[in-house]
Amino acid sequence: MPASASFGTALDGTKVQLFTLTNKHGAAATITNYGGTLVGLLMPDRHGKLGDVVLGFDSVRDYQSPAFRAANPYIGALIGRYGNRIAGGKFTIAGQAYQVSVNNGPNSLHGGQVGYDQKIWDATPGTSPDGPTMTLHYLSKAGGEGYPGNLRITVVYTLTDTNALRIAYTATTDQATPVNLTNHAYFNLSAGVSPDILQHELTLPANHYTVVDADLIPTGELRPVPGTPFDFTTPHAIGARIAQVPGGYDHNWVLNVETGQHPAATVHEPASGRTLAVTTDQPGVQLYTGNFLDGSLTGKGGTVYGRHAGFCLETQHFPDSPNKPGFPNTLLKPGETYRTTSTYTFGVRG
Template identity: 35%
Template sequence: MNSFFNTCPAINFFGYMPNGAAVNSCELTNKKGMQLKVITFGATITSLKIPLKNGSFIDVVLGFDTLEAYLNSFNINSSPYFGATVGRYAGRINNSTFSLNGKSIDLNSNNNGHSLHGGNIGFSQKQWKIKNVNEGENPSITLSYFSPDGEENYPGDLSIDLTYTLSEENELIIEYVATTSEDTIINLTHHSYFNLDGHNSTILEQDLIVHSNKMLETNEHIIPTGQFLNLENNPFNFNQAKKCPQKIDTTFVLNDVEEYSASLYSANNNLEMLVFTNQPAVHIYVGGNCNNEIKGKENTDYHNLSGICFETQNFPDAPNHDHFPNAVLRKDEVYQHKTMYKFQN
C-alpha cells in the first residue's frame, strides 16, 4: 500500500487473511452524517448508518464485527454473503454449464450441482485493492479486482472497478465497470441485507414495493425454467405496498420506468429506502440466518427475518436462455452497472 493510503485517515486495518494478507476498512461520511464502512475482503459493506430526524443514527445493514466472522460465514450452511460484492455471475447457472461462441464451458459447482454466486470462491471472498478514496463532497471509494482467465473456469481476464459513493442527498451509489481480455459472461450484484429498523430487528413490519409485472418461474432448485409468471392476482405482487414476506427468493423483472424500481419503508423510524438501477431485474431475498453459529454485529443473533436483499442484476441463468437479456461481455465492450439506494425521512 502506497504512502497515500498510509496517511489516509479513512483507511484502517481490519484483520489478516489466512495467507497473511492485510484486510483494510474504509470509512466515509457525508455532510449530513450518513456513514459507510467497507472492507477490502469481498469489497464488502459492513455498516451503513443513516441519520434520523430525532438526531440519532441507525445501522441499516447486517454484518459482522470481525474478519474472522466474515471468513467463517462462508463455511456455514447457506452462507449469507453479508454486504458482499457477488460475481463473476450472481445467481444460479443451471448444472454449472453454459455455451459461449459454440463452446461448452463447465463451471465449478457449489449449490446442488449448480453454480451459485460465482462458484466455490467468488468475488465475495476475494481481496480487493483500494484504488482511490475521495473524502470531500460526495465522498467515494473505488476498489478493483483482477479475475484471471480460468478462475472458477470462467473465460477471460476480467478487470473490475467498483465505486461506492455517498452523495450529499443520502444516496449510496454503486457503480461497476468491467472489461475482459476475451468473451465471457458477467452479472455483478451487491448483497447487503437491509433493515430500516436496525440490523438487530425484524423486517416483518416494513413495507415493500417492487415495480414489476412479472417474475421468473423457477424449479425446486430455484433455477429459472425460462417462463415468466404474471404477477396479477399473485401474492408476490408488490406494485402496491405490502408488508415484507416471511419467505422470498425471487427474481422480479423490472418495469421500464424512470421512477424507482423498488422501495422499503419503516413507519417506526419514518425512514424510506428507494432502489434505482439500470439492470433488468432485482432479486428479492429475505434471510440472514447464521444458524446460531456466528454472532452478528454487537453480538446479535441473526434470524430468517433479520434483513431483506435487493440484488439488482441480470437474470439468473441468462446464458442458457436466448430470450433472457444478454449476459455476454465481449472483449471490445465495457460492462457498466449502476445501482442507487436513496434514504429519506
C-alpha cells in the same frame, strides 16, 4: 477523504483494511477491501438518530469463520463473476461448452466456490463532487472458477450528501464471458431494533417475475404478479404473504422499465420512519428475505442473525441468462465495456 483502519488479518496472512466514508450530514458507510464488502451503513431515523441499517461483522475473520462459510450468506459482499444461479454450472459460447464450479446443489451460485466475495480487492479512497468515494479493482483471471477470459473490474462506492450509496461497476474482458455483478447487502431499516424485516413495507415496480423450479433455476416463464404473493406493485409488508411462498422470497422480479436509470424498489420501515429507494439500469432485482439465516451467526455488537434478519435487493440480469436465449443478454465481448450503476437512497417518512 475516507478514513482507514485495520479490519484484522485474513487467514492467508493478508492485512485487511476497513474504510469509512462520511458525508456532510454524518451518515457513514464502512467498506472493507475483503470482498469489497459493505460492513456498515449509518442512516438517520425520523428523529435524526443514526442507526446501522445493514448486517455485517466486526472483523475479516468473522467473514472467514467456519460458521460463516458453512452458511455462505454473502453478507454485504460484491458478487461475481455471475451473480445468482447458472443451471448445472454449464453454458455455451459460440459452440464452446464451459463448466464452471458448482456450489449450490447441482448449480453455480454467485461465482462458484470462491467468488469475488472472498477476494481481497485493491482499494483507493477518494473524493468526488457528490461525496467521498472508495474505488476497488480486481483482476479475475481466465479459468478462475472455470470462467473464460481475464475480466478487469472496477467498482466505485460513493456516499453522497443526499444520503445515497451509489455503486458503479465497470468491466472489460479479453475473451467472451458472461458477467452479472451485484452487491449482496442485507438491509434492516430498523437498525436492528426489530430482529426481522417482516414488517417492512415493500414496493416493486414489476408486473412479472421469473418462475423457478425446486432448485431456484428459472423455468423461462415470466409470470404476471396480480393475484399472487409476488405482487408488490402496491406496498405490502414483506411478511404479509411470505408464508404462501415455500421457503420465503428468493426470486427475480422483471422490472417494468429495463433500460436507463429506473426505480427498482422502495421500502418503508414504519417504526423508525426510514425509507429506502433503489434505482438501477438493470432489468431485474432479486428480493431475498434471509431465509437461510438461522441464528448460527453473530454479527456486529453481538447481534444474532436469525431467519429474516435482513432483506436483499440485488439489482441484476436474470438468473441463468446464459442458458435462456429469451432473457436479457449477459455476454460481454472483447472491446466492449460492462457498465452498470445502482443507487440506494435513504430518507424518512412521518
